Amino acid sequence: MLLKDKVVIVTGIGPGMGAKMARDAALAGARVVMMSRSDFVMGDVLKDILATGGKAVSVLGDVTKPEDCARVAATAIEAFGTIDGLINSAYYHPPMVPLLDNDADDLRMAFDVIVGGALNMIRAVLPSFEAKGKGSVVNIGTMADRKPMAGEGGYVLAKGALASLTRQLALELGPKGVRVNMTTMGWLGGPATDMFFEWRAMTMGKTKEEAVAEAAARIALGKIPPDEECGRAALMLLSDYAVQVTGATLDVNGGEYMPA
Template structure:
């Protein structure tokens, strides 16, 4: 099992890749602590994991609140005795928002969640990792940091910052045997993207398959990468197979963007 006996915290667990990371991590032997603002959703995911024989705890929380971050870490320590891994996937997204003074509050809000929320969560877990001199932190970024799209400035800026944060902290935490990496995700085929593309298809008056085909045309592997497959790639960074991997990124997008 890839994550046997590891204790993993995952933030921003929602109906897309977040819940897939949680369920797969548990199936691979990890004890999972899930953080998100939607208490009902993560409670349901935790119940599914436990019903399948896994270990999971749901902790409703907001990463912009440092006390909430401390509470998530404390729950993990109280329940399982340590923290081996942290996946920061909480973010805020608003599309179609060109730069301008009226948009600045959204830039701030995006940074508060994806950047400073991530830093607060890292601050909450790192003392425990330093004490054991071991740990893995994964900060989820996006392909849009390399190929920006119009109107996504707040989201792209916050996710780009995570790439720099990951390199900086990989250097600072390396002497404690704590690894920090930041994979860049592309399209993620799951409920959120399916709903978005369905609405787009309805607006254009075309079948969903036609909208999907337009995207897949630029993906060498021929599919929009499924949530669960992308989740497995992320979880690799938490595993012992990645013990010598730190301060780097990994493009997880089916080949749509190659660098």
């Protein structure tokens, strides 16, 4: 099994990819520790994992609060004795307006959650990584950092900073045996994307199916990538199959964006 007996923390357990990565990590043999500000989805994910014979715990907490992140790490140690991997999936998306129209508080919140939250979580798990001389972090990025899209400016500013954080910490933590990588996601087929295409169809005077087909036509694999399939790329980077991979950005977008 890809993650057999590894202890993996996943933040940002909402109705989309975060929850699916947690479920898939458990199916891949990991013992999963979930963190979210809400138990709305996380409680159901916990029940699903336990019902299928997996091992998991959930912790209500906010990644912008260092004390909450420390509590998540402590819970992982208490429940499972160690920590092997961390997926920083928590995010905040400012309103989809031109960047200069974004409120400063919304931009600050995006940075606090996406960048500050990742730093808080990495600081919290690092003692466990250092104690065993190895560990793996995967940060969830966005294709819009490389291929600008209207309305994504505030979100991209924070995700772009997360990309820089990934490379910097890969360099700094490498001597400790800690790998830090990023998956750069494109479209993530799921609840949020469904709502987006409904909105886009209304604004364009088209059907939702036409709006989806227009986007899919720009993707080499010809479809909107399902979020659960994209999330599995992050699990691969956590695994021992990627033991010599660090500081890398893996494009997970069905071939919509292909870097030179």
